[in-house]
Amino acid sequence: xxxxxxxxxxxxxxxxxxxxxxxxxxxxxxxxxxxxxxxxxxxxxxxxxxxxxxxxxxxxxxxxxxxxxxxxxxxxxxxxxxxxxxxxxxxxxxxxxxxxxxxxxxxxxxxxxxxxxxxxxxxxxxxxxxxxxxxxxxxxxxxxxxxxxxxxxxxxxxxxxxxxxxx
Amino acid sequence: xxxxxxxxxxxxxxxxxxxxxxxxxxxxxxxxxxxxxxxxxxxxxxxxxxxxxxxxxxxxxxxxxxxxxxxxxxxxxxxxxxxxxxxxxxxxxxxxxxxxxxxxxxxxxxxxxxxxxxxxxxxxxxxxxxxxxxxxxxxxxxxxxxxxxxxxxxxxxxxxxxxxxxx
Numbered sequence: 001x002x003x004x005x006x007x008x009x010x011x012x013x014x015x016x017x018x019x020x021x022x023x024x025x026x027x028x029x030x031x032x033x034x035x036x037x038x039x040x041x042x043x044x045x046x047x048x049x050x051x052x053x054x055x056x057x058x059x060x061x062x063x064x065x066x067x068x069x070x071x072x073x074x075x076x077x078x079x080x081x082x083x084x085x086x087x088x089x090x091x092x093x094x095x096x097x098x099x100x101x102x103x104x105x106x107x108x109x110x111x112x113x114x115x116x117x118x119x120x121x122x123x124x125x126x127x128x129x130x131x132x133x134x135x136x137x138x139x140x141x142x143x144x145x146x147x148x149x150x151x152x153x154x155x156x157x158x159x160x161x162x163x164x165x166x167x
Numbered sequence: 168x169x170x171x172x173x174x175x176x177x178x179x180x181x182x183x184x185x186x187x188x189x190x191x192x193x194x195x196x197x198x199x200x201x202x203x204x205x206x207x208x209x210x211x212x213x214x215x216x217x218x219x220x221x222x223x224x225x226x227x228x229x230x231x232x233x234x235x236x237x238x239x240x241x242x243x244x245x246x247x248x249x250x251x252x253x254x255x256x257x258x259x260x261x262x263x264x265x266x267x268x269x270x271x272x273x274x275x276x277x278x279x280x281x282x283x284x285x286x287x288x289x290x291x292x293x294x295x296x297x298x299x300x301x302x303x304x305x306x307x308x309x310x311x312x313x314x315x316x317x318x319x320x321x322x323x324x325x326x327x328x329x330x331x332x333x334x
Contacts, residue, residue: 041314056223056232063230065223068286080314112320114305115298119235121306131282138281139288147208147247153279 066130104128134158233297271295
């Protein structure tokens with residue numbers, strides 16, 4: 001079960017009656033801290049003018065950055081609820097689950113967000129190739145010769161036709 | 168010296184005079200292949216309507232994703248020319264080099280781009296903390312309790328005041 005679906009730590013119900021009076025102020029501070037720490041993830045996030053936030057997807061086991069795609073609030077909610085990545089396609093203007101056609105789903109292990117709250121980083125367990133072109137990562141080409149050329153840096157695991165069927 | 172500043176492989180100058188006639192067609196195919204492979208990095212990239220492209224920055228040695236920031240063509244050119252990351256600040260509408268205030272520069276080791284050509288992934292060697300809040304990575308908070316809360320997941324290496332001086 002993804003960590004995001006579980007509790008970060010057991011709830012510690014502190015009954016006021018059990019506390020010495022001297023500890024009550026300390027308890028109030030703890031409660032205030034706990035409350036700020038219990039702030040909703042969604043309240044920390046900033047979406048762009050289209051209501052979208054970029055989500056970097058990283059393979060947890062290897063650290064390989066697999067892809068970057070966009071989420072809206074609904075796709076983030078589905079990602080959290082199902083433990084499978086869901087995105088919003090800007091080109092197709094469509095909600096989609098990664099792997100819905102190819103079977104190459106991403107099991108969510110962790111969702112973090114950056115200091116500005118405008119980017120997500122999602123750790124996953126990737127089934128098969130992440131890239132629709134059949135590479136493990138969408139970042140399969142690197143610049144060479146000061147940007148005058150580029151080179152493919154990893155093997156193509158599958159032909160796209162084999163992933164999606166002929167069209 | 169970053170790989171991007173070097174040559175991917177030694178140039179193999181093939182003089183036509185040295186080739187048997189039967190090899191000339193093969194040589195032409197090789198030249199055509201080499202030419203397509205020599206396509207410019209910049210021609211592969213798609214910028215958004217503001218002329219920007221998101222750049223994910225990853226620490227090469229650890230695989231830690233450090234930050235995501237935006238580049239325009241000029242900042243990418245400066246990044247390649249100097250081997251230090253340069254960005255475009257959307258909030259400040261300003262060109263900036265990472266570490267120009269804090270000294271926490273990023274030495275570029277590799278620049279890759281995704282299948283759609285609309286995201287960059289830059290491998291770096293990071294000096295000090297990458298995050299302006301003093302954390303190694305900007306992604307120092309992870310969702311908990313199905314998004315109802317979040318947790319800080321790494322130590323703060325420096326107080327921001329110590330990085331930038333009091334304001």
